Amino acid sequence: MIPNDVAITPELIAEHGLKPDEYQRILDLIGREPTLTELGIFSAMWNEHCSYKSSKKWLRTLPTTGPRVICGPGENAGVVDIGDGQAIIFKMESHNHPSYIEPHEGAATGVGGILRDVFTMGARPIAALNALRFGEPDHPRTRHIVSGVVAGIGGYGNSFGVPTIGGEVNFDPSYNGNCLVNAFAAGLADTDKIFYSEAKGVGLPLVYLGSKTGRDGIHGATMASAEFDEDTEEKRPTVQIGDPFSEKLLLEACLELMASGAVIAIQDMGAAGLTCSAVEMGAKGDLGVELDLDKVPCREEGMTAYEMMLSESQERMLMVLDPAREKDAEAIFVKWGLDFAVVGRTTDDLRFRIRRHGEVMADLPIKDLGDQAPEYDRPFVKADKPKPLSPADVPAPNDISDVLVKMLGLPDMCSRRWIWEQYDHMVMGDTVGRPGGDAGVVRVHGTQKGLAIACDVTPRYVAADPAMGAKQAVVETWRNLTAVGADPLAITDNLNFANPERPEIMGQFVGAIKGRAEACRVLDSPVVSGNVALYNETNGVGIPPTPAIGGVGLIPDVAHMADIALKKEGDVLIVLGHENGHLGQSLYQELIAGKLEGAPPPVDLADEIKAGRLVRALIREDKATAVHDVSDGGLLVAIAEMALAGNVGVELFAYEGRLPAYAMWFGEDQGRYVLSVDPMRAEEVLERARLLALPARIVARTGGEEFGIICPEVGLHGAIELARKLNRQIDEATFLFEGTKIDVTVSLGCSEWTEEMKSAQAVLQIADERLYEAKRTGRNRVCG
Amino acid sequence: MKARIKVTLKNGVLDPQGKAIEGALGSLGFSGVASVRQGKLFEVELDETDPAKAKAALEEMSKKLLANTVIENYAVELDEK
Amino acid sequence: MKARIKVTLKNGVLDPQGKAIEGALGSLGFSGVASVRQGKLFEVELDETDPAKAKAALEEMSKKLLANTVIENYAVELDEK
Amino acid sequence: MSMKSGVVVFPGSNRERDMLYALENITGAKPQAIWHADTELPELDLVVLCGGFSYGDYLRTGAIAARGHIMPAIVKAADKGVRILGICNGFQILCEAGLLPGVLMRNAGLKFVCKEVKLEVANAKTDFTRKYAQGQVWRCPVAHGDGNYFTDPETLKRLEGEGRVGLRYAEGTNPNGSLNDIAGILNERGNVFGMMPHPENMIEPMNGATDGRALFESVLEAVA
Numbered sequence A: 001m002i003p004n005d006v007a008i009t010p011e012l013i014a015e016h017g018l019k020p021d022e023y024q025r026i027l028d029l030i031g032r033e034p035t036l037t038e039l040g041i042f043s044a045m046w047n048e049h050c051s052y053k054s055s056k057k058w059l060r061t062l063p064t065t066g067p068r069v070i071c072g073p074g075e076n077a078g079v080v081d082i083g084d085g086q087a088i089i090f091k092m093e094s095h096n097h098p099s100y101i102e103p104h105e106g107a108a109t110g111v112g113g114i115l116r117d118v119f120t121m122g123a124r125p126i127a128a129l130n131a132l133r134f135g136e137p138d139h140p141r142t143r144h145i146v147s148g149v150v151a152g153i154g155g156y157g158n159s160f161g162v163p164t165i166g167g168e169v170n171f172d173p174s175y176n177g178n179c180l181v182n183a184f185a186a187g188l189a190d191t192d193k194i195f196y197s198e199a200k201g202v203g204l205p206l207v208y209l210g211s212k213t214g215r216d217g218i219h220g221a222t223m224a225s226a227e228f229d230e231d232t233e234e235k236r237p238t239v240q241i242g243d244p245f246s247e248k249l250l251l252e253a254c255l256e257l258m259a260s261g262a263v264i265a266i267q268d269m270g271a272a273g274l275t276c277s278a279v280e281m282g283a284k285g286d287l288g289v290e291l292d293l294d295k296v297p298c299r300e301e302g303m304t305a306y307e308m309m310l311s312e313s314q315e316r317m318l319m320v321l322d323p324a325r326e327k328d329a330e331a332i333f334v335k336w337g338l339d340f341a342v343v344g345r346t347t348d349d350l351r352f353r354i355r356r357h358g359e360v361m362a363d364l365p366i367k368d369l370g371d372q373a374p375e376y377d378r379p380f381v382k383a384d385k386p387k388p389l390s391p392a393d394v395p396a397p398n399d400i401s402d403v404l405v406k407m408l409g410l411p412d413m414c415s416r417r418w419i420w421e422q423y424d425h426m427v428m429g430d431t432v433g434r435p436g437g438d439a440g441v442v443r444v445h446g447t448q449k450g451l452a453i454a455c456d457v458t459p460r461y462v463a464a465d466p467a468m469g470a471k472q473a474v475v476e477t478w479r480n481l482t483a484v485g486a487d488p489l490a491i492t493d494n495l496n497f498a499n500p501e502r503p504e505i506m507g508q509f510v511g512a513i514k515g516r517a518e519a520c521r522v523l524d525s526p527v528v529s530g531n532v533a534l535y536n537e538t539n540g541v542g543i544p545p546t547p548a549i550g551g552v553g554l555i556p557d558v559a560h561m562a563d564i565a566l567k568k569e570g571d572v573l574i575v576l577g578h579e580n581g582h583l584g585q586s587l588y589q590e591l592i593a594g595k596l597e598g599a600p601p602p603v604d605l606a607d608e609i610k611a612g613r614l615v616r617a618l619i620r621e622d623k624a625t626a627v628h629d630v631s632d633g634g635l636l637v638a639i640a641e642m643a644l645a646g647n648v649g650v651e652l653f654a655y656e657g658r659l660p661a662y663a664m665w666f667g668e669d670q671g672r673y674v675l676s677v678d679p680m681r682a683e684e685v686l687e688r689a690r691l692l693a694l695p696a697r698i699v700a701r702t703g704g705e706e707f708g709i710i711c712p713e714v715g716l717h718g719a720i721e722l723a724r725k726l727n728r729q730i731d732e733a734t735f736l737f738e739g740t741k742i743d744v745t746v747s748l749g750c751s752e753w754t755e756e757m758k759s760a761q762a763v764l765q766i767a768d769e770r771l772y773e774a775k776r777t778g779r780n781r782v783c784g
Numbered sequence B, C: 001m002k003a004r005i006k007v008t009l010k011n012g013v014l015d016p017q018g019k020a021i022e023g024a025l026g027s028l029g030f031s032g033v034a035s036v037r038q039g040k041l042f043e044v045e046l047d048e049t050d051p052a053k054a055k056a057a058l059e060e061m062s063k064k065l066l067a068n069t070v071i072e073n074y075a076v077e078l079d080e081k
Numbered sequence D: 001m002s003m004k005s006g007v008v009v010f011p012g013s014n015r016e017r018d019m020l021y022a023l024e025n026i027t028g029a030k031p032q033a034i035w036h037a038d039t040e041l042p043e044l045d046l047v048v049l050c051g052g053f054s055y056g057d058y059l060r061t062g063a064i065a066a067r068g069h070i071m072p073a074i075v076k077a078a079d080k081g082v083r084i085l086g087i088c089n090g091f092q093i094l095c096e097a098g099l100l101p102g103v104l105m106r107n108a109g110l111k112f113v114c115k116e117v118k119l120e121v122a123n124a125k126t127d128f129t130r131k132y133a134q135g136q137v138w139r140c141p142v143a144h145g146d147g148n149y150f151t152d153p154e155t156l157k158r159l160e161g162e163g164r165v166g167l168r169y170a171e172g173t174n175p176n177g178s179l180n181d182i183a184g185i186l187n188e189r190g191n192v193f194g195m196m197p198h199p200e201n202m203i204e205p206m207n208g209a210t211d212g213r214a215l216f217e218s219v220l221e222a223v224a
């Protein structure tokens, strides 16, 4: 048992994560020494996670409103109007630390938490995504973390029954000590049936819903209890276990309850469970809250007030009930086999009062717990802006195809199929854009409308230039939505940074906010929800700044959308957008020069808007049969991904522009798309781009099951040499599938354009013949 | 040599399976079941014949693979011969 | 009264998990593992205090729910007091 | 003629909406949702046990649901010759309830797998496959962690010998290690069918193909 009247020592205060001046603030506010339970409540409310004390000042500068925004940040999730009386409700949230400690359960409960955020507001979840960052693949812990996290995300979402339709994954040594697990969820609700957390009405019952409370996730408390507890039987794990089955029941019960009209306000119990939810509900409604903890359904015996107030047991909710409906409400929960208990009531005295065994364990001013939380204007320094590089500052490759092959085999670039095949992406029957494309798409059930969702950020860009990198993350998300034919609506974000008490980290944060705010404002994509995860740092080594973005877009008619898979032979591939061969901070640079340098690619928001409009129009007019935005790895990678997705080959045309070929193929210039277009329409597409003053050119032709490479000025001999090398490299390259290496073989045929040959067609035909010869004679070889 | 490794959830760790089973037993008419916790049981056959060495190897296996020591306990039992 | 029920796969029934564990143990460098079979362990707390009755109830539970007797065997063990 | 169908909803079912939607879309008649705690079934031509994670898949997949209150009524209906279709978790429940032989074990790869597979119609004379051609290969998604069909050699021989294997994974797409690539089997009488894949998620062009429709159309024809 943890007594309530222990002496509050400086050590105890420190163990609760409170600084001496913060403790002084508590003393000033309540005019006496807090009880242990009260100290616990303050520490929960005033920690970074709940109070946003380091970030609040800056978050206020983000654009959060717009004609479609029904509810911006401040509630469990953001709400955006999608027309016809419906709204999409979405948010992204981190579960980084728990996932590092126990990958499976940490990731699972992260998914559970974000799903609850969405259905607390009255929405049925219709899509989930996840943005993941892991340490380097060879690091001893990485494998364990990756497989646990992926299984945990799948295990929860699959059982709950929400399609997981996308996400992103990066591997980098800087995440060795701190993985990032950011979970996104979106749900659908009627605009007139959205539920909020603001309590209304004095003397109304507060009802506890869901699973029982155990001693899960009581962080500060475990340390504390170890001290107080003379005979601790065993050190209790603080890990929370996810129970997707209970969550599914909670979803159905809550939606039924909401439809019954019994709910006045509702809030899920997330971080700092009962404390945070009760205080928020009361404080928002200018009401006090009284809880009788003896009524709280508990899983374990002898739980103290301290433990109950800080427990982070999952799958729980708190609501203010219309007392006239108590019987019906209870019947619904009994039917679904969940706990339903009146545990308190609202009051008019603005106090947060907790009783246990008839004794008052805490009695605090409810508004001060939230409003008076410390807020910091932390000092920050901005890093110098890196200098833009010219293509010539980055070495040329020995040969281009060699780079392509290596690039496609990079852990950050190889197919994520082994991940998303572990996620049920088909459940609910409305998945129209499966994972593997630019954005996942789900149909709005019963309509022709579609919702496109994508997650993006490129940490190496943000590390080099936080403002530009954060801006880039917004536009990349925006482009991914555009590439499937959606009008981007709004975004949510998950700002993952290291220790904000270091001015250079705070500098990254401030820079990222500025870049983000600008992009959102210009692109008219307000931030409607989000999450800040700071202190991602172990032994002084922090993560690179990783402000992940989740974007949602609307497709008016899913009969007119696009994906990345090439559909047919004989199309031409048009690249739209400015080509400057930008190689600073590119994958190419990392691969060839072994380091990242210079400025990240600049973003031109006005051009983005123009290009986006054109792409969406072409998709809706069915004039582009496949679309992909150009991102990591540049144009050649984008084309290869389209070819691989569609199992249609491509012949690239020789390039005769002003850029060095490697910069053209691997430059990561922003604002670009590759469109697969019927040759009959190519002229029209090029013309429409010209009218917008956007560059566009034909780069390739689709056809064959092969990927052709044209190598000017090397001769047949050179080509055979190159092919042999390619063959060797593919043989040696590591392709990861399901976390294990798989062998890939390739057969290559070569031919030379000689005087006698009349056309390119003929050259290709000969190469084709030789390729088939290579396949016939045993694969994995070169014929020339 | 045959051995058994029992892996059980630590005290206080939520056991959703056990909870569901309790419920199912109740609705099948079994009353008086105060609690059910579900664990795992591994039956292992080793070439090793020295009990002390076998035990040490099994402890290693449990720690490294069979049990998730963040949330689970394990116990190794050798079949006496 | 506390009791344990062990549920194990019958001989000849495929055990994909056991197989995978054998493989994983091998790649972790544990040699000499002839076989691994994975089973379940239920720790049950009963209100019943009479051992014979408790045992009978546990057998019933095993047959009706805890084991799939088509593919699994079970064994009930009471904690001696 | 319209078909009266119902979908049983257990705690943790999660493809009931998909199934209700598919049935209405294909048969033109609104199916009923049947609550697991009921003990009687309405008069129906087809009872569907849908996909999901009934009782969280805890203990064994389908085990707890198979002992639920509604099950005696389903067994009775099966005895009377009512068509019973179990998809995914529904298949697992039918096996646990003894309405179909064998069990669905952990996938051989030990991981949950969601992907499109190819199904081959191994017997096109059943009430659930008659609208397909014998040997026809069609596209269908799977989404399960325990779909590895296993049974003893005699039962397997009987299933094969009596034409009770309705569907098989085709062209090397077996996602779970099932014996003989079995994707779906029938009971002796031919009115109970269980399969792991999800034809209800393959019924409209926007799903990528409409290959799953014929399965429901088969039952529609059979009961007409």
Ligand SMILES: Nc1ncnc2c1ncn2[C@@H]1O[C@H](COP(=O)(O)OP(=O)(O)O)[C@@H](O)[C@H]1O
Pocket: A129, A130, A131, A132, A164, A165, A166, A167, A168, A169, A416, A419, A420, A434, A435, A436, A437, A438, A439, A440, A455, A456, A480, A631, A632
């Ligand atoms: N963790 C994940 N979960 C589900 N899908 C993922 C995950 N990571 C990547 N994907 C999918 O793999 C595809 C490739 O990802 P990525 O290269 O990040 O796309 P892009 O560059 O277009 O943003 C996308 O369809 C993405 O949704």
Ligand SMILES: [Mg+2]
Pocket: A437, A438, A480, A628, A629, A631
């Ligand atoms: Mg993209």
